[in-house]
Ligand code: SF4
């Protein structure tokens with residue numbers, strides 16, 4: 781039997797505390813995502829699947845489960861359309877090691 785542990789299973793072991801109404805990452809201008817960005821890489825690069833591409837071309841960001849990896853900030857460098865901060869103390873992802 782394989783002992784390989786899938787990323788999803790590892791992620792499930794992390795706990796996440798949602799800071800209600802205070803998302804620590806936000807899309808600055810939703811229109812830029814629709815009319816300028818093109819490939820919308822954040823919708824495929826976020827390991828937690830926080831960015832979703834809608835049928836109408838809009839991108840929805842829900843930060844629950846965000847791993848604070850910073851990928852979306854880097855991937856959006858051309859447009860700098862993401863504001864990014866760490867969550868307030870005590871909120872956000874609580875990594876479980878081991
Ligand atoms: S990469 Fe930036 S500009 Fe493009 S869809 Fe994502 S947030 Fe919007």
Ligand code: SF4
Nearest residue numbers: 826846847849850852
């Ligand atoms: S910081 Fe990482 S996990 Fe959080 S929304 Fe951005 S890409 Fe996703």
